[in-house]
Amino acid sequence: MITVSGYESNAHTTMSTYFQIDENWKEGTGKGVSVAVIDSGIDIAHPDLAGKVKLSVEARPDNKRIVFDPSETGDSAGHGTACAGIINKIAPDAEFYSIKVLGAGGLGDGQAFLAGLEYAIKQRYRVINLSLGTTKPQFFAPLHDLLDRAYQAGCIVVAAANNLPHPSFPSVFSSSLISVIKSAETDPFKFGFHYGEVIELTAPGVNIRTAWLNGAYRNLTGNSFACPHIVGIIALLLEKYPTLTPFEVKSALYAIAKDNLEHKKTETEENE
Amino acid sequence: MSDMPETENLISAEKLRRLVETVDVANILTEPLTQSIENILQISAAEMCSDEASVLIRDGNEGDLRFLIAIGSVADQLIGIKIPAGKGIAGFVMSSGQPMAVADVGGEESFYAEVDKTTGYSTQTILATPLRHKGDVIGVLEYVNRCGEPPFEPFTPQEMDKAALFAESISPLINAYESAKLFRELGEKMMTDQQNSDVSEIRKWLLNLRESEEHKEMMDLAILVRELASRGDAERRMCREILEAVLRFSENKHETSFLGY
Secondary structure (H helix, E strand, O other): OEEEEEEEEOOOOEEEEEEEEOHHHHHOOOOOOEEEEEEOOOOOOOOOOOOOEEEEEEEEEEOOEEEEEEOOOOOOOOHHHHHHHHHHHHOOOOEEEEEEOOOOOOOOHHHHHHHHHHHHHHOOOOEEEEOOOEOOHHHHHHHHHHHHHHHHHOOEEEEEOOOOOOOOEOOOOOOOOEEEEEEOOOOHHHOEEOOOOOOOEEEEOOOEEEEOHHHOEEEEEOHHHHHHHHHHHHHHHHHHOOOOOHHHHHHHHHHHHHHHHHHHHHHHHHHO | OOOOOHHHHHHHHHHHHHHHHHHHHHHHHHHHHHHHHHHHHHHHHHHOOEEEEEEEEEEOOOOEEEEEEEEOOOHHHHOOOEEOOOOHHHHHHHHHOOOEEEOOOOOOOHHHHHHHHHHOOOOOOEEEEEEEEOOEEEEEEEEEEEOOOOOOOOOOHHHHHHHHHHHHHHHHHHHHHHHHHHHHHHHHHHHHOOOOOOHHHHHHHHHHHOOOHHHHHHHHHHHHHHHHHOOOHHHHHHHHHHHHHHHHHHHHOOOOOOOOO
């Protein structure tokens, strides 16, 4: 049993939360939880993912707007399939939604992924995997706005942090989303956190074996692959506690990470 | 030439002088840049215990990439190879801005299989990180395989961080290279069109070349430097000292974040 307690203040309001999580949340499979992967597409023919992707859409420029059409082009790079493969290992019964924003020609990088995020929020997918980022200052304000909308819509956005040395958006927006950085840890349930830093959670992201193009598997390293581990964890939490708000999920993740840290300390002390 | 009126002759000579100067500016600017990038690649590849390293830059406005500089056994064959937008690991890194390492690229990898077929090389492990300039991803820095014999150790997270720092040193050079390339193109354009072009035509072409303020400013700056440097040894020395001081200032000024973190 883990006790979750916390409060968050902003200029307008203070929110507090207090509840308990039963340890058996880890036994879930993510059933009934919608998970969107905003990336290079998902290879739905991969044996690990067959039948799990409920819908694949793809960004297409239409005049000055970006629209989303059903997609049959699969994955252009392998990255989206890799992320979905990681989520699937933790939450195999989650409903996957592929939003392809990379690899579609003629689209600016930030513009397409912003549109993908907006689409996911409009569809009210519960967890959104965003293993992408931009360092363009002009996307700061629109991303901030979108993340506020996600927060209010109850969508939990999980983003990969940028590595050295510049922060990227949206992973630095600590209040309205969950950002993740890679660690050498291998157990997805033993994730940690960096207290007081912009980058918050740490999850496995080094030499992760996961699904790839053409039914293959690859060993991959990057913050991009730490992010879907946390998405999988959130899917399990939401299966067990479907009414959790983004704020509550975030508080729960902190509480679990803290508990993990204490266990780790005890284990180290016992070993010494 | 001899039956040309004298004024016309003078105008032609003046045109030719300017043309030669422009081409000189291009060569002076691009050669040290590509050389410096190659040097950094050599040093960084040794530091990363990697066999092959390459820099890929934007090709057009659709997110395509092409190999600009490479070191290693198949470097010459790589130069100029194009990667369509979003394809392969480099394409993904370009469009997502996220670095990644793949420990086991493998034979069936669609894109690398094609490149490997061309070069006869076997890509097994790869690390790719974005090259950024002012928030824009302008290219990709790649390290392929390790020194010694396979099987190769995967690239580590520490090496990924190190590669990001090397990318930081290469990015401004790439940006400068792209500006210098504009000069070279200008020179070539003037060469080929010399017979039937006049100044107004060149000016029009120049205006259309790049609409962004940044590019215009860079060109102005290069012209200014050339102007100053052509006035004598003392001016040239002063110009260099001032520019070096500016460079030192810019290196020391720690660029953190738009947000002020």
